[in-house]
Amino acid sequence: MNLFSFLKKNQSLYEINEITKMCNSGINHSNVYERIEVFDEEVTEELSQNYKNILQVLGEDVSREGLNKTPERVAKAMQFLLQGYKTDPVEILRSAMFKEDYRQMVIVKDIEIYSMCEHHLLPFFGKAHVAYIPNGTITGLSKIARVVDVFARRLQVQERLTSQIKDCIQDTLKPLGVAVVIEAQHLCMQMRGIQKQHSITTTSDFTGAFQKDATRDEFIKLISTKFS
């Protein structure tokens, strides 16, 4: 099987990772988790031209050594940072759903997030804590973190990011409840504008059982507990 025969336009990094795993299985296990970055040539070219113009308008000499490859680097960086549009998060969850009669809280906490503020195109970053109470079906733990990544790697506001993760898990797994808390620092509030260096924004969204005080309190207590 030739890996590169699969590398079609618009294929997400997630899909390419999966293909890489398939291609390498039984051939060379040391490369199974190799990450391959593939960028759309036309998009890269067009973005590069635009970033070149931006640098020129900002008064930079784009032909100087340090900058001559910068438009292309930024074009690729932006495609990486916004790759979340190309992956279906429902498909990710569905790829690892298992029948299991466990009806207690499952929490994946401290999932690091890097997202982009849709107002200033500056990063916001921090941690997501996600919990659900299965109703006969569980999902692979890594899939929860993958879903977080897919929504984070888009232009976002923190509130929408929080709710999209919650809705996706609720609608796909149909658990007894979902809880999502995100704590993040916004560079648009630190590097510019109001320039507050230490403010953290917390957003939360809950469904089902987590709307009851006792369940929500247990979740908050568990995500606040530090492992030593």
Ligand SMILES: Nc1nc2c(ncn2[C@@H]2O[C@H](COP(=O)(O)OP(=O)(O)OP(=O)(O)O)[C@@H](O)[C@H]2O)c(=O)[nH]1
């Ligand atoms: N609710 C919310 N607001 C955000 C988020 N990220 C950035 N913002 C805010 O978006 C707002 C945009 O406000 P504007 O007044 O249009 O933009 P601005 O003139 O650059 O505002 P300042 O940042 O106050 O200088 C700012 O208050 C930002 O702090 C987010 O994830 N959620």
Ligand SMILES: [Zn+2]
């Ligand atoms: Zn912003």
